Amino acid sequence: MGSRYGTIIMGPAGAGKTTFASSLISHLRASKRSCYYINLDPAASDFVYEPDLDIKDLITLEDVMEELHLGPNGGLIYCFEFLLDNLDFLTDPLENVTEEYLIIIDMPGQIELYTHVPIVPNLVRALTKGSLNISMCAAYLLESTFIVDRAKFFSGTLSAMSAMLMMELPHVNILSKMDLVKGQIGRKELKRYVDPDVSLLQDGHGRDSGLVYEYKDGLDNGEPTNAKNIMTGDSFAKLNRAVGQLIDDFSLVSFLKLDVQDEDSVGAILSYIDDAIQYHEAQEPKEPNDDLGDGDDG
Numbered sequence: 001m002g003s004r005y006g007t008i009i010m011g012p013a014g015a016g017k018t019t020f021a022s023s024l025i026s027h028l029r030a031s032k033r034s035c036y037y038i039n040l041d042p043a044a045s046d047f048v049y050e051p052d053l054d055i056k057d058l059i060t061l062e063d064v065m066e067e068l069h070l071g072p073n074g075g076l077i078y079c080f081e082f083l084l085d086n087l088d089f090l091t092d093p094l095e096n097v098t099e100e101y102l103i104i105i106d107m108p109g110q111i112e113l114y115t116h117v118p119i120v121p122n123l124v125r126a127l128t129k130g131s132l133n134i135s136m137c138a139a140y141l142l143e144s145t146f147i148v149d150r151a152k153f154f155s156g157t158l159s160a161m162s163a164m165l166m167m168e169l170p171h172v173n174i175l176s177k178m179d180l181v182k183g184q185i186g187r188k189e190l191k192r193y194v195d196p197d198v199s200l201l202q203d204g205h206g207r208d209s210g211l212v213y214e215y216k217d218g219l220d221n222g223e224p225t226n227a228k229n230i231m232t233g234d235s236f237a238k239l240n241r242a243v244g245q246l247i248d249d250f251s252l253v254s255f256l257k258l259d260v261q262d263e264d265s266v267g268a269i270l271s272y273i274d275d276a277i278q279y280h281e282a283q284e285p286k287e288p289n290d291d292l293g294d295g296d297d298g
């Protein structure tokens with residue numbers, strides 16, 4: 001039971017996933033803990049720490065795009081489908097990784113992989129079930145500079161929730177690159193983002209309108225003939241309230257603050273990941289064990 005532990009680092013492109021993975025590895029090394037670093041971004045290069053396992057040794061995005069004439073997104077999906085068809089590449093080496101290691105999986109930034117097509121959820125299932133049975137925590141990064149645009153921030157929060165729902169894993173949300181907003185936002189104000197205060201959406205400082213086309217006579221050759229900004233004021237406020245309510249109802253989305261220059265923030269996040277894994281393990285129903293013979297139903 002639970003003899004392998006890992007974290008899967010996710011989030012939009014450029015959120016700081018690889019940088020976070022490197023700082024986690026530095027922290028683990030400094031505290032004499034072992035880790036097994038897996039890169040699953042088939043386009044990634046320039047690592048501070050060379051991955052122990054790299055998807056690029058199986059398939060690279062560059063080759064796929066060149067040989068199959070696919071664009072970057074289609075190419076990435078192809079790479080992951082190929083990985084799923086050749087799962088041994090990933091799972092065989094992990095059979096030898098023991099409980100002293102924290103397995104760190106660095107993912108690509110295209111969030112469609114987690115939210116639109118069930119590729120990553122399927123991959124996660126293969127790692128967390130079956131013989132590997134890795135106890136895993138998802139770490140979802142959102143860039144703190146999103147705070148400057150509330151609509152963007154809440155849209156990012158919804159993506160984090162979406163990944164949370166798709167993965168069904170213990171989940172830690174992280175506001176990355178805190179050094180970039182330090183000094184620009186007061187403590188009190190920042191708290192409203194760290195524990196998202198949905199009233200921010202209703203303060204009227206965010207975008208208050210969205211452009212929706214209204215067609216005059218049916219589709220009218222597909223051309224918008226009477227473009228009107230119909231989603232203003234009340235209707236947008238209503239939408240914001242509904243989104244806010246959704247986030248509030250789940251009350252699961254809160255963020256840990258990450259500044260990779262600050263060892264303490266990296267250490268604190270690692271503790272959350274460790275705790276989330278342990279808590280989840282304690283909650284998980286035990287796998288049936290042949291030796292126990294507790295199937296006494298008569």
Ligand SMILES: Nc1nc2c(ncn2[C@@H]2O[C@H](COP(=O)(O)OP(=O)(O)OP(=O)(O)O)[C@@H](O)[C@H]2O)c(=O)[nH]1
Pocket residue numbers: 011012013014015016017018019020041044107108109110176177178179180258259260261
């Ligand atoms: N100021 C600052 N910059 C950061 C931080 N973390 C990452 N960056 C920068 O942000 C950029 C993207 O960082 P990555 O770690 O490559 O981000 P990623 O999420 O792995 O990117 P993709 O793999 O392309 O999705 C790089 O230029 C980093 O140097 C941080 O904590 N503070």
